[in-house]
Amino acid sequence: MATETRPTTAPPARGGSREKSLRSQKRTASTAIMVFLVVSSLIMATPFLWMALSSIRDPTELAKVPMPLLPQDLRLENYTDALTRAPFAIYARNSLILATAAALLNVAFGSACGYALAKLRFRLAPAIFGWMVACIMIPFYATVIPVFLMVRHMPLFGGNSLLGAGGTGWIDTWWALIVPGAISPFMVFLFRQFYVSTPSELIEAARLDGVSEFGIYTRIITPLIKPGLLTVALLSFEAGWNNFLWPLLVTTSDNLRVIQVGISSFRQEASTEWHLLMAGTTMAAVPMIVLFLIFQRYFVQGFAASGIK
Amino acid sequence: MTLSRRTLLTASGAGAVGIGASACGSGGAVDPSESVDLDADPATLSGEIGLLTPDFIGDDRLVLDEEVIAPFVERTDISVSVDQVDWNKLNEKISTGIAGGIIADLIMTGVGWTQPFAEKGIFAEIPADFIESLGFDESVLSSTQFEGKYYSLPQALDLRFIGYHPDRFAERGITEPPTTLDELAQVAEELTGDDVVGLDYLSGSAGSARQAFVFLLYAFGGRMFSEDGLAPRLHEEPGRLALQWMLDLMSSGGINYNLRAAEGQPSPFQRDKAAMSLVATGNWPTWKTMTPELCEEGAVGMFLMPSGAGGDPVMFQGGTFLSISSLSENKDAAGAFMKHMLEPEILGIANAATGKVPPTPEIPENPMLARNLLTSFALENLPYAGAAEGGSAAYMEVRTNLDGIVESCLTKRSTVTETLEDMKSLCDDAISRL
Numbered sequence: 001m002a003t004e005t006r007p008t009t010a011p012p013a014r015g016g017s018r019e020k021s022l023r024s025q026k027r028t029a030s031t032a033i034m035v036f037l038v039v040s041s042l043i044m045a046t047p048f049l050w051m052a053l054s055s056i057r058d059p060t061e062l063a064k065v066p067m068p069l070l071p072q073d074l075r076l077e078n079y080t081d082a083l084t085r086a087p088f089a090i091y092a093r094n095s096l097i098l099a100t101a102a103a104l105l106n107v108a109f110g111s112a113c114g115y116a117l118a119k120l121r122f123r124l125a126p127a128i129f130g131w132m133v134a135c136i137m138i139p140f141y142a143t144v145i146p147v148f149l150m151v152r153h154m155p156l157f158g159g160n161s162l163l164g165a166g167g168t169g170w171i172d173t174w175w176a177l178i179v180p181g182a183i184s185p186f187m188v189f190l191f192r193q194f195y196v197s198t199p200s201e202l203i204e205a206a207r208l209d210g211v212s213e214f215g216i217y218t219r220i221i222t223p224l225i226k227p228g229l230l231t232v233a234l235l236s237f238e239a240g241w242n243n244f245l246w247p248l249l250v251t252t253s254d255n256l257r258v259i260q261v262g263i264s265s266f267r268q269e270a271s272t273e274w275h276l277l278m279a280g281t282t283m284a285a286v287p288m289i290v291l292f293l294i295f296q297r298y299f300v301q302g303f304a305a306s307g308i309k
Numbered sequence: 310m311t312l313s314r315r316t317l318l319t320a321s322g323a324g325a326v327g328i329g330a331s332a333c334g335s336g337g338a339v340d341p342s343e344s345v346d347l348d349a350d351p352a353t354l355s356g357e358i359g360l361l362t363p364d365f366i367g368d369d370r371l372v373l374d375e376e377v378i379a380p381f382v383e384r385t386d387i388s389v390s391v392d393q394v395d396w397n398k399l400n401e402k403i404s405t406g407i408a409g410g411i412i413a414d415l416i417m418t419g420v421g422w423t424q425p426f427a428e429k430g431i432f433a434e435i436p437a438d439f440i441e442s443l444g445f446d447e448s449v450l451s452s453t454q455f456e457g458k459y460y461s462l463p464q465a466l467d468l469r470f471i472g473y474h475p476d477r478f479a480e481r482g483i484t485e486p487p488t489t490l491d492e493l494a495q496v497a498e499e500l501t502g503d504d505v506v507g508l509d510y511l512s513g514s515a516g517s518a519r520q521a522f523v524f525l526l527y528a529f530g531g532r533m534f535s536e537d538g539l540a541p542r543l544h545e546e547p548g549r550l551a552l553q554w555m556l557d558l559m560s561s562g563g564i565n566y567n568l569r570a571a572e573g574q575p576s577p578f579q580r581d582k583a584a585m586s587l588v589a590t591g592n593w594p595t596w597k598t599m600t601p602e603l604c605e606e607g608a609v610g611m612f613l614m615p616s617g618a619g620g621d622p623v624m625f626q627g628g629t630f631l632s633i634s635s636l637s638e639n640k641d642a643a644g645a646f647m648k649h650m651l652e653p654e655i656l657g658i659a660n661a662a663t664g665k666v667p668p669t670p671e672i673p674e675n676p677m678l679a680r681n682l683l684t685s686f687a688l689e690n691l692p693y694a695g696a697a698e699g700g701s702a703a704y705m706e707v708r709t710n711l712d713g714i715v716e717s718c719l720t721k722r723s724t725v726t727e728t729l730e731d732m733k734s735l736c737d738d739a740i741s742r743l
Contacts (some may be wrong), residue, residue: 063575063599085367144401145408152409171411245398249405252359252392252413264395265367269467271595271664273367 048285054278055079062274078279082266085276087254088283091262095241096287098177098258102240103233105182110232111225113183114191115217119203129192135185144249151176151250176250177258181240187232194228194302195221230295231302238288259284341430341635345644347439355386356639358646361403361413363396364465364629364663372662381649387642400705407431412634414643417464420452420627421699421708424538427455428702428743432632433640435459435647443651448694449668453630455702456537461630464650465665468687468694469515469524469625472588473610474581477505486610490528490554490617497563500584507563509583510555511719514576515592516625518719519712520698524587524625525551527696530618534736538701539743541736544729550617552718552725559719566719575599589627590683594664604682611686613693624690626697629665660684703739710735 054062055078057071082088117129152169154160159167170176198221206216222229244260251257263284266277292299365373370393378389392413394402399418403426406412412431426432440450440459453461471493473486477500487493497507510521523533523543531547534540542548558564568577578586579600588611596603603609613622631650633643649655656667661677670688678684687694698704714735718728 059598060601063579065574065580067574086370145405148405148409152411168411171409245401248394248398249402252390254393261395265393267395268366268594268663269363269396269591271591273598 048289051278051285052282054274055282056279057275059273059275075275078275079283082276082279082283086262086265088259088262088280090255091257091259092283094177094247094256095243095259095284097174098181098243098247099237099240101178102181103237105178106184106187106236107229107233109183110187110191111222111229112217113188114193115195115221117188117192118195119198119200119221129189132185132188132192136189140245144246147180148249151180171250172252172256174256177247177256180246181236181243184236184239187236190232190235191225191228194225198224227298227302230298234291234295234299237291241284241288341433343433343635343640345433345435345633345640347436347641347644347648349641349645351381351385351387351645351649354639354642354645356642357388357390358415358637358639358642359390359392359413360415360417360646361392361394361399361406362417362629363394363399363419364417364665365391365393365659369662372658376658376662377650377655380655381646385642385645387639387646389646403431410636412636414634414637414639415647416632416634417629418461418632419629420697421704423453423461423630423632424455424699424702425705426632427458427460430635432460433635433637435462435633435644439648443669444671445669446691446694448692449626449628451695452626452697452699461632462647462651463668464629464631464656465660465663466626466628466668466687466694467589467591468666469520469587469589469627470611470613470686470690471508471585472578473585473612474578475607475610477584478610486612487615488622489615490525493615494554494558494561494563497558497585498561501562504582506565506568506577506583507585508558509568509577509586510558510564511566512569512577512583512586514570514578515587515589516627517712518715519708520625520627521555521587522548522551522711522715523698524614524623524696525554525617527623527625528614528617529554530616530620532700533698534700534704538703539740541701541733541740543736544733547618548729548732549725552715552728554617555719556725579603588683590666590681590687591627591664593681593683606682609682611683613690614696622693623696624687624694626694628668701736701740702743703736706739706742707736 053069053071056074056076057078058073058075061067061072113132117125117132152171153164154169154175155162155164157167157175158169158171158173160169161167170179202220202224203216206220211220242260243258244264247256247258248261263277263280266273266280360378362373370391373391378391382388392402396419403412403416403418407429416426416432418426423432435453437459440453440462443462445463449463449466450459453459453463471486478484481499483496483499487496493508500507511518516524526533526543526547529547529550531542531545531551533543535542555564559566568583570576570580575595576586576592577583578588579596588609593604613624615622631647633640633647637643650659653667653669653672656669657672657675657678660667661675664681664684666684666687667678668691670691672678698708701707711732714723714728714731717723717731718725723731
């Protein structure tokens with residue numbers, strides 16, 4: 001009888017409590033991680049939330065100390081006021097064209113360069129790659145005048161002679177806005193990192209099957225790095241969309257100015273119209289936020305795959 | 310003859326270098342030394358000119374297009390295109406333009422910019438007899454000369470002085486504004502307390518630490534450079550007194566270096582956290598939007614910076630100056646437009662729009678300007694607007710670095726003597742590169 005009563009729940013109880021304790025540890029850990037992530041996200045999102053909230057505040061409310069956390073009087077006319085202060089429709093159109101062109105051209109040229117550096121065997125490849133990496137370190141301000149001179153002396157454009165003199169070259173044209181941003185050493189570096197991780201056996205096999213070199217690049221290898229294509233496209237689009245100084249330097253007419261130049265119109269020498277500036281900035285930030293939300297999975301994947309975090 | 314790939318590459322490379330070199334070497338056919346004829350009849354002039362301006366932003370642009378440019382275009386055959394650029398990027402815009410040989414015909418810059426660009430031959434000389442005919446006060450023309458010749462003219466001024474809350478003065482029984490710098494320091498100390506600082510001089514609400522120092526330098530009877538701009542003077546005794554005055558007042562609590570407003574927030578003076586403050590005429594639009602109660606008559610008292618050397622009080626001068634490009638292909642047309650912009654009526658319209666101060670009180674009555682109490686005070690005291698940055702062709706190189714040197718003294722990272730030596734060495738280095 002004693003043997004009948006012996007099988008008690010003790011051992012399973014011990015196992016159950018261990019399981020229970022493990023479960024509770026896991027729950028505590030995941031709760032802690034969740035709390036940490038929520039707090040981190042809120043910290044990261046705070047500037048954007050502040051921008052969005054300030055964009056619908058009354059300017060006198062912005063002056064209150066302490067400023068109320070939530071707007072007391074919703075002022076949506078900040079947006080309409082901002083839109084009437086400058087030709088934002090033209091600026092937004094120009095930024096869209098510039099950003100789209102930058103994305104497409106960087107993907108086209110950057111992938112070709114990156115593929116060549118990663119997969120084609122030629123003696124100068126390491127030196128060219130080293131040169132590309134070195135170019136990443138050259139600040140924009142160091143190159144701005146040489147690039148400006150190249151654009152201004154572009155032969156046979158803007159009244160220039162074959163020797164690039166006599167006219168204005170590409171100054172105040174779409175060429176000046178788009179061509180210098182059509183390729184970036186960083187994007188080439190990024191593409192090269194993506195292509196390095198693709199199997200070279202596929203290239204050998206394709207060559208044996210008689211696929212042309214261009215076909216191998218476009219139809220065999222490049223489709224394998226879709227996250228990379230998207231990453232470069234998004235980064236280039238973002239750079240084109242946020243470009244401010246270069247468009248300001250090479251354009252003179254309002255028809256070619258971009259959205260960041262429009263936003264700067266709310267800052268004057270001695271005063272800033274913060275409510276309008278925040279409304280304009282919110283409008284300018286929305287396309288980038290939407291693009292990131294749509295493509296974030298590929299974007300993160302792309303960065304993780306290239307080893308750049 | 311067969312061409313190898315290497316030969317082709319070498320040939321095309323050499324060709325590109327040749328084309329580049331010849332292109333860079335060949336400028337336009339403009340003669341920079343050609344003088345401007347300001348007596349030319351505008352009706353006989355034609356062509357297109359470009360105006361580079363950091364002002365007339367946002368709504369003000371409509372005023373520039375419709376009330377400044379349109380009347381000129383109507384009475385001449387000259388068209389005017391406007392290139393607007395942020396003040397912070399103006400130097401880059403002009404520098405790239407100079408490098409590329411493409412620069413607007415009429416350029417608007419700030420105080421202290423004239424000598425550096427005149428020295429580089431970018432600005433054309435403006436005939437002295439025309440300037441004399443305008444009747445502008447000598448104080449507003451001090452920043453327009455280089456080597457005794459005129460190269461720019463003030464179109465708008467941004468002037469700085471001291472503002473105070475009259476009720477704070479009344480609470481402490483102070484009936485008159487201070488008339489010396491010692492008195493100003495004493496009043497600042499008296500007004501300090503109850504969570505209020507006596508003088509907000511360094512919070513940046515009306516300029517940088519560099520400008521605060523320069524203002525005091527002039528108040529103590531000093532100047533930044535010698536007459537010819539080839540030797541620094543800011544490290545001499547008035548410079549020492551200016552730095553020491555700020556340090557002493559910081560020690561006694563009359564100035565609080567840490568009193569700052571977050572960007573976008575109103576200044577300590579607007580929040581009534583400072584009894585007195587350095588005030589710029591350009592603050593008016595911000596006051597109107599954020600703290601309109603300060604714009605009412607009598608809400609703010611104003612006085613000029615008292616002298617520390619027994620002389621006249623002073624007002625700090627910033628502003629926008631007009632210059633004609635020496636590379637302009639249409640200098641006479643640019644000159645005609647400059648004359649048009651300096652007509653009293655146009656000066657009134659333009660400055661009412663931008664919230665700045667016309668360089669002369671002799672303008673037709675303008676209700677917008679009359680309502681601006683800071684502008685009215687500044688116009689009444691225009692002859693005292695002698696404290697101005699610059700005075701040397703090397704100033705553009707000195708400008709930014711001077712800020713850090715003054716800040717390091719105010720934060721006690723360097724002594725007054727070290728600071729003055731640093732200032733001298735900065736200026737000497739910049740001048741030696743001329």
